Amino acid sequence: MHLKSLEITGFKSFAKKAALSFNTPITGVVGPNGSGKSNVAEAFRFVLGEQSIKSLRGKRGEDLIFNGGAGTGPGGSGGGSRPNLAGVKAVFDNSKRMLNIDFDEVVIERVVHRDSSNEYFINGSLVRLKDIAELLSGAHIGASGHHIISQGEADRILNANIRERREMIEDALGLKIYQYKKAESERKLAKTEENMKSVESLRREIAPHLKFLKKQVEKVEKVEEMRGSLKTLYRDYLSREEAYIKYEKARLAGEKAAPATELAKLDADLTHAKTILSQSKNADAASREVIALEQALQTARGEKDGVVRELGKIEGEISAVSRAITKEREKQSRDDSKTIYLRDVEAIVKRVFEIDSLDDIRKLLKEFVATHRAGGGSADSASAIADFEKDSRDLSAKKAALEADLKKASEKEASTNEEYTALRQKIELEKDTNREAEKNVFKIIARQNELRGVLAGIKNGEDRLVLAEESFKRDIEDARILVGREAIDYEKIEFGATVSVADSAAVSTARHEQEDRRRQIEKIKIRIEDSGAGNGADVMKEYKEAEERDVFLARELADLEKSKESLVQLINDLVNRLDVEFKNGISKINAQFQNFFSLMFGGGNASLEVVREKKRKRRPDTDLDLSDEAMNEEASENMEEEEEGEEGIDIHVNLPRKKVKGLMMLSGGERALTSIALLFAISQVNPPPFIILDETDAALDEANSRKYGDMITSLSQYSQLILITHNRETMSRAGVLYGVTMGSDGASKLLSIAFDEAVAVAK
Numbered sequence: 230m231h232l233k234s235l236e237i238t239g240f241k242s243f244a245k246k247a248a249l250s251f252n253t254p255i256t257g258v259v260g261p262n263g264s265g266k267s268n269v270a271e272a273f274r275f276v277l278g279e280q281s282i283k284s285l286r287g288k289r290g291e292d293l294i295f296n297g298g299a300g301t302g303p304g305g306s307g308g309g310s311r312p313n314l315a316g317v318k319a320v321f322d323n324s325k326r327m328l329n330i331d332f333d334e335v336v337i338e339r340v341v342h343r344d345s346s347n348e349y350f351i352n353g354s355l356v357r358l359k360d361i362a363e364l365l366s367g368a369h370i371g372a373s374g375h376h377i378i379s380q381g382e383a384d385r386i387l388n389a390n391i392r393e394r395r396e397m398i399e400d401a402l403g404l405k406i407y408q409y410k411k412a413e414s415e416r417k418l419a420k421t422e423e424n425m426k427s428v429e430s431l432r433r434e435i436a437p438h439l440k441f442l443k444k445q446v447e448k449v450e451k452v453e454e455m456r457g458s459l460k461t462l463y464r465d466y467l468s469r470e471e472a473y474i475k476y477e478k479a480r481l482a483g484e485k486a487a488p489a490t491e492l493a494k495l496d497a498d499l500t501h502a503k504t505i506l507s508q509s510k511n512a513d514a515a516s517r518e519v520i521a522l523e524q525a526l527q528t529a530r531g532e533k534d535g536v537v538r539e540l541g542k543i544e545g546e547i548s549a550v551s552r553a554i555t556k557e558r559e560k561q562s563r564d565d566s567k568t569i570y571l572r573d574v575e576a577i578v579k580r581v582f583e584i585d586s587l588d589d590i591r592k593l594l595k596e597f598v599a600t601h602r603a604g605g606g607s608a609d610s611a612s613a614i615a616d617f618e619k620d621s622r623d624l625s626a627k628k629a630a631l632e633a634d635l636k637k638a639s640e641k642e643a644s645t646n647e648e649y650t651a652l653r654q655k656i657e658l659e660k661d662t663n664r665e666a667e668k669n670v671f672k673i674i675a676r677q678n679e680l681r682g683v684l685a686g687i688k689n690g691e692d693r694l695v696l697a698e699e700s701f702k703r704d705i706e707d708a709r710i711l712v713g714r715e716a717i718d719y720e721k722i723e724f725g726a727t728v729s730v731a732d733s734a735a736v737s738t739a740r741h742e743q744e745d746r747r748r749q750i751e752k753i754k755i756r757i758e759d760s761g762a763g764n765g766a767d768v769m770k771e772y773k774e775a776e777e778r779d780v781f782l783a784r785e786l787a788d789l790e791k792s793k794e795s796l797v798q799l800i801n802d803l804v805n806r807l808d809v810e811f812k813n814g815i816s817k818i819n820a821q822f823q824n825f826f827s828l829m830f831g832g833g834n835a836s837l838e839v840v841r842e843k844k845r846k847r848r849p850d851t852d853l854d855l856s857d858e859a860m861n862e863e864a865s866e867n868m869e870e871e872e873e874g875e876e877g878i879d880i881h882v883n884l885p886r887k888k889v890k891g892l893m894m895l896s897g898g899e900r901a902l903t904s905i906a907l908l909f910a911i912s913q914v915n916p917p918p919f920i921i922l923d924e925t926d927a928a929l930d931e932a933n934s935r936k937y938g939d940m941i942t943s944l945s946q947y948s949q950l951i952l953i954t955h956n957r958e959t960m961s962r963a964g965v966l967y968g969v970t971m972g973s974d975g976a977s978k979l980l981s982i983a984f985d986e987a988v989a990v991a992k
């Protein structure tokens with residue numbers, strides 16, 4: 230027993246809570262017309278998720294809520310309280326897990342509010358309609374309602390078009406779950422394809438940028454390559470340049486040393502020579518000194534000569550005095566008395582002093598003596614001798630003094646002469662030295678000029694080297710910036726090691742090669758600059774990011790492609806499975822259909838056929854209903870173009886003993902019987918937990934009612950039956966009977982009743 234109970238609150242005519250328990254295989258619901266029996270069947274449809282308010286005999290959701298009794302307006306006296314919502318609960322025994330949910334009892338509930346909003350619950354938890362539909366479809370009690378046959382709908386399956394029939398049968402066969410899965414997969418597929426499209430368009434959007442970046446990266450890589458060769462070139466160039474500069478420095482320093490030293494020495498020599506020459510300027514002073522010395526010498530000589538003359542005069546006087554003495558003494562001896570007056574003598578002395586010439590002095594003195602001899606006497610001779618001797622003594626003293634003077638004068642003359650001679654010699658010597666010095670100065674200056682020329686050449690070389698060094702430093706900086714530290718991390722080489730210092734040709738060849746290298750470097754530098762590649766690292770980073778993004782998108786696309794494939798596969802599988810199970814189900818139903826049909830009609834044939842809907846292009850606005858074979862035939866005659874459409878179910882009947890073929894030709898009762906046969910056949914193949922039949926038996930006569938009753942009994946072995954009926958035969962088959970009555974308040978009431986009561990109530 231799967232369906233346990235139904236609880237109706239505020240739904241349609243059920244103003245107050247009413248509950249039905251389904252403890253027997255067959256439950257009958259009986260009651261007079263308009264009491265609310267069909268509302269019970271509708272309560273089932275409602276709670277199982279029926280979305281068509283129309284099929285629940287309403288226009289809006291509000292119509293499903295109890296709105297007061299007939300004849301009494303809203304809030305009227307007879308209606309009692311009016312609920313704001315209608316709710317129906319269906320309680321299932323799920324101990325056999327008929328419903329795919331892990332509860333022994335499942336309560337499905339639906340509530341509709343006045344604003345037509347609906348709420349669905351499973352075991353009290355708010356859920357979506359979809360959840361209810363999926364849960365129920367697993368138990369073959371889906372929304373198509375094939376197991377709930379409403380009043381006047383006994384031949385619903387016959388009236389339905391082939392597509393609707395197919396849906397009903399699919400539902401009954403429990404294939405709806407595959408349909409749901411298929412629809413779900415198709416939705417997912419559409420979503421996947423949509424995602425693929427957006428990923429593809431994203432990739433398309435990225436593509437040009439990526440292409441641009443790739444080109445940039447290629448440029449950067451090219452530049453990197455150029456930098457690589459630039460590095461090698463730089464290393465080679467710089468190491469050689471450094472070695473060259475070192476070598477040149479050493480060479481120039483070496484070349485410079487000797488001339489520089491010589492020049493320094495020459496400077497000293499020149500200074501010396503110049504000093505000598507400047508000293509010659511003192512020659513004038515020396516000349517003046519010589520002249521002065523000459524004068525001094527002359528003076529000294531003059532003085533000496535004077536003294537000599539004086540001395541000679543004194544010596545003459547002395548000899549004159551001594552001769553006079555001698556003469557006197559002789560005269561004394563003969564003429565001692567001769568007297569010479571003093572005044573005469575003094576006069577003569579005075580005259581002597583005035584005469585320079587000795588001869589004159591002698592002549593004077595002879596005359597004096599002769600004069601005085603003639604008149605002399607002996608008395609005077611003695612005093613004369615004494616006077617002479619006195620004179621002689623005076624004169625000798627004078628002479629001694631003069632001799633001392635002479636010595637002095639001679640000495641002075643000698644020393645002055647010596648001085649003079651020394652000075653002269655010195656002057657002579659100086660003259661020689663100066664001439665030599667002059668010659669030297671010219672020689673030195675000439676050599677100096679020569680050396681300066683050499684040094685200027687060297688300086689020129691040094692200046693060039695300074696420039697080369699500066700340029701080398703700039704190159705190092707350039708290399709560092711352009712290529713990085715590696716470029717300047719070159720191996721040091723010794724220039725002299727590869728090129729002989731003496732071999733200037735080799736040096737010049739090396740310089741040429743070096744210039745070639747330099748040109749090469751410049752060329753590459755220009756090419757790097759011209760490449761216009763921006764910051765390599767940035768470009769690489771951006772490219773990497775863009776590429777990663779693209780790769781990510783490609784992977785995403787591949788994933789989507791994969792899930793698309795698996796979805797397509799799943800859909801195909803589902804379609805195949807549906808097809809197989811559907812056709813399988815149809816053949817099983819056909820066997821049962823034939824069985825029930827011949828039971829009902831005592832023979833004849835009935836079968837279902839899977840057909841394809843025909844689409845007509847000529848009249849596209851025509852509402853297609855291919856349920857009618859005749860029409861179908863007619864249509865196929867008239868239509869020129871036909872297309873294969875959806876699969877559907879056609880019904881073929883062949884009544885016994887009648888030439889009647891086709892549903893159109895059946896009577897109302899026959900239609901009802903055929904319909905019931907098919908319904909029962911379907912229910913036999915895949916029994917739903919319960920079947921609700923609302924006056925399906927209304928059109929049956931007594932004989933057929935019995936057959937109907939028999940079928941119900943056998944059907945009740947597989948499904949619970951809830952039968953709304955006025956039929957006595959049907960009532961007799963029910964284990965429990967509920968009576969529905971409606972009071973003056975317009976509200977339906979439910980009560981469990983006995984068969985006899987039911988028969989009475991039904992009438």
Ligand code: ATP
Pocket residue numbers: 240241242243260261262263264265266267268269292293294295296297298299380975
């Ligand atoms: P019959 O035997 O003639 O088929 P029935 O017992 O099946 O009758 P129903 O069709 O179930 O009767 O009930 C119809 C009754 O329900 C009507 O009297 C109608 O007024 C009442 N009804 C329908 N909707 C509402 C509603 N929203 N509020 C109150 N009463 C309602």
